[in-house]
Structure formats: structure tokens, C-alpha cells
Amino acid sequence: MTPPPSPRPHRLRTALFLLGLIPALRLAVGVRTGGLGADPVATITATTGLWSLNLLFASLAITPLHRLTGWHGLVRARRMLGLFAFFYACLHGAAYLVFEQFFDWAGMLADIAKRPFLAAGGLGFALMLPLAATSTDGMVRRLGGRSWRRLHRLAYLCALVAVLHYLWLVKRDITLPGLYALALCALLAARMARPRRSHGPARSRSIPRKPAPLHIGTDENTGQGDQ
Numbered sequence: 407m408t409p410p411p412s413p414r415p416h417r418l419r420t421a422l423f424l425l426g427l428i429p430a431l432r433l434a435v436g437v438r439t440g441g442l443g444a445d446p447v448a449t450i451t452a453t454t455g456l457w458s459l460n461l462l463f464a465s466l467a468i469t470p471l472h473r474l475t476g477w478h479g480l481v482r483a484r485r486m487l488g489l490f491a492f493f494y495a496c497l498h499g500a501a502y503l504v505f506e507q508f509f510d511w512a513g514m515l516a517d518i519a520k521r522p523f524l525a526a527g528g529l530g531f532a533l534m535l536p537l538a539a540t541s542t543d544g545m546v547r548r549l550g551g552r553s554w555r556r557l558h559r560l561a562y563l564c565a566l567v568a569v570l571h572y573l574w575l576v577k578r579d580i581t582l583p584g585l586y587a588l589a590l591c592a593l594l595a596a597r598m599a600r601p602r603r604s605h606g607p608a609r610s611r612s613i614p615r616k617p618a619p620l621h622i623g624t625d626e627n628t629g630q631g632d633q
């Protein structure tokens with residue numbers, strides 16, 4: 407029996423792009439209308455931090471979902487999810503730097519010494535930089551699929567550091583960051599339970615494979631679509 411047709415990948419990407427903009431647009435409207443509550447800076451920091459984390463997790467969930475469903479369109483959406491996670495992390499860090507610290511670098515260092523969870527946030531952000539910088543087709547080509555995949559495993563470390571940042575800053579109820587920690591364990595377990603590739607017809611390693619068209623994060627150029 408023929409499987410039902412999968413939604414077209416470009417439709418999924420368009421839908422994700424529009425959905426990914428919603429939290430930023432809501433914040434922008436809130437800023438204009440004064441609808442961000444008693445502490446608008448805290449609302450901006452919390453919203454952007456949570457969305458960065460959600461989108462980072464969503465990008466990590468693509469690999470197991472792809473394995474379950476076999477739908478390649480999912481893998482093609484991963485880059486967009488990762489870049490949106492980076493976008494919200496930039497807004498998150500900028501909100502802290504501009505609205506909380508007013509570009510007072512010395513004050514920021516003193517704040518980090520007082521609230522070390524900030525250093526974990528900074529590390530999480532620093533780990534996102536090489537991932538974002540190598541997300542273009544050109545960089546995948548330059549690095550080669552294998553090195554690119556290896557580098558992009560940093561996304562798991564980034565998620566771990568971001569969860570620690572969240573766990574560390576929460577004072578009382580750790581339920582939500584605890585759930586993120588559990589979800590990360592599940593994603594890591596799914597990553598480690600990666601099935602061995604099926605042994606198709608033998609292909610000599612000495613014969614170079616014909617270069618495939620490059621689509622970042624897809625099976626075509628990064629192997630199994632795994633990071």
C-alpha cells in the first residue's frame with residue numbers, strides 16, 4: 407500500500423518560520439502597548455530564554471522524529487529551528503545587556519560573580535555561535551558532512567548547559583527546568599540508541615561518491631540527518 411503523501415517540506419518551513427516569529431511579535435506588540443506586565447524586562451528575558459530553549463529542544467527532537475516517521479521534510483526544518491533558537495538567545499542576552507546592565511561591563515562582571523548561573527547562560531550562548539556560523543550550505547560543504555555532524559553534536563552540550571542555567575536560577579519550584587532535564591535525558595538516550603545503518607550493497611571506500619546536491623541538515627549531505 408502506498409503511504410499517505412507527506413506535507414511538502416517548504417510548506418513546513420514556511421509554517422515554522424511564521425510560528426517562530428510569533429513570540430517576538432507578541433513581545434514587540436507588548437512593548438508598544440505597555441502590555442508586558444509590571445516588570446517588562448523580566449517578561450522579555452523570561453520569554454526569550456524559554457523560547458530559545460524550546461526551539462533548541464525542538465531542533466534536537468528532529469532526529470528521533472525523523473527516525474520514527476521516515477519523513478525527510480522534518481530534517482530540512484531543523485536548521486530553521488536551530489537558527490530561531492539562536493535568534494531568541496540573542497534577544498535574551500541583549501535584553502540582559504541593554505535593559506538590565508545598560509552596557510555596564512564592570513557591573514555585568516560583578517553580577518556574574520554574584521549570580522553564577524549567568525556564566526552558564528553565557529557559555530550556552532557561546533556554544534551556539536559555532537553552530538549558527540556553520541549553518542549555511544557553504545559551511546557544510548567546506549567542513550564536509552562528517553566534521554559538520556561532529557561539530558553540531560555541540561547542540562546537546564549547549565542544551566545541557568542551558569538546562570543547568572535554568573535549574574540554577576530557579577529558586578523554589580524546579581518542576582519546569584526538571585522537565586527540561588528529563589526531556590534532555592530522553593533525547594540523549596534516543597541519540598545513543600541510534601540504529602546501525604543497514605548494510606546495503608557493498609560500496610568500495612576507494613571509489614568517491616558522486617557529490618550530492620547540498621541541503622543543510624538533510625540526509626543528502628550530512629548522513630543520517632543526525633547531529
Ligand code: HEM
Nearest residue numbers: 451452455456458459495499502527528530531568572575
Ligand atoms: C547570553 C547569555 C545569557 C544571559 C546573560 C542570560 C541571562 C538570563 C537572566 C538574567 C535570566 C533571568 C533570571 C531571573 O529570573 O532572575 C535568564 C533566564 C533564563 N534563561 Fe538565560 N541567559 C543567557 C543565555 C541563555 C541561553 C543560551 C538560554 C537557552 C538556550 C537561556 C535560557 C533561559 C531560561 C529558560 C530562563 C528562565 C526563564 C524564566 O524565568 O522562565 N539563557 N537568563
